[in-house]
Amino acid sequence: MTADARPAAQPPTDRATPPLTERQEARRRRILHASAQLASRGGFEAVQMREVAEAAGVALGTLYRYFPSKIHLLVATMQDQLQHMHSTLRKRPPAGDDAAQRVAETLMRAFRALQREPHLADAMVRALTFADRSVSPEVDTVSRLTTAIILDAMGLENPTPEQLSAVRVIEHTWHSALITWLSGRASIAQVKIDIETVCRLIDLTGESGATPWPGQ
Secondary structure (H helix, E strand, O other): OOOOOOOOOOOOOOOOOOOOOHHHHHHHHHHHHHHHHHHHHHOHHHOOHHHHHHHHOOOHHHHHHHOOOHHHHHHHHHHHHHHHHHHHHHHOOOOOOOHHHHHHHHHHHHHHHHHOOHHHHHHHHHHHHHOOHHHHHHHHHHHHHHHHHHHHHHOEOOOOHHHHHHHHHHHHHHHHHHHHHHOOOOOHHHHHHHHHHHHOHHHHHOOOOOOEOOOO
């Protein structure tokens, strides 16, 4: 078993609590930046824990305390990328006439951002695919962030169960479209068609029972 694949000791406390100190957060940011840079240059295989530690300027043992495995690290990298996308999208919200159009525009903007870094996108998607139950909290966070991006585009604060179901189907389709594009089995044009098609589910759910965001 390689150093990158071996199980590492879990942090002494849950990774979500207590909050990181300013110094710890700065160290975590360096690690995520190093991970993204290595993945951008060489994809999944280029992200080796020892190289990440060296690039981030931390000891290998310290890296494992933050991220118990390469899969944890790359899923956390995807979290970080999605958070950045979410912030950018909130500053420049979609301008479609209805919720379906706004969600389709939002997801295509996110897709094009990943398209600019195909090696990084492939590394993150592969990590999600390989993630086992030990990475469930991190994978759940990625899903929640994707849901939040879609709900923001819809303009909803309290979606109905039917709307949440539609959002889940949209998420699955977006993820599948990303995989088929990365594998060379779908063009950007086909991805756009698939995304626009699945977003029409929003029209079927209606907006009754949902509370719009202020200003919507």
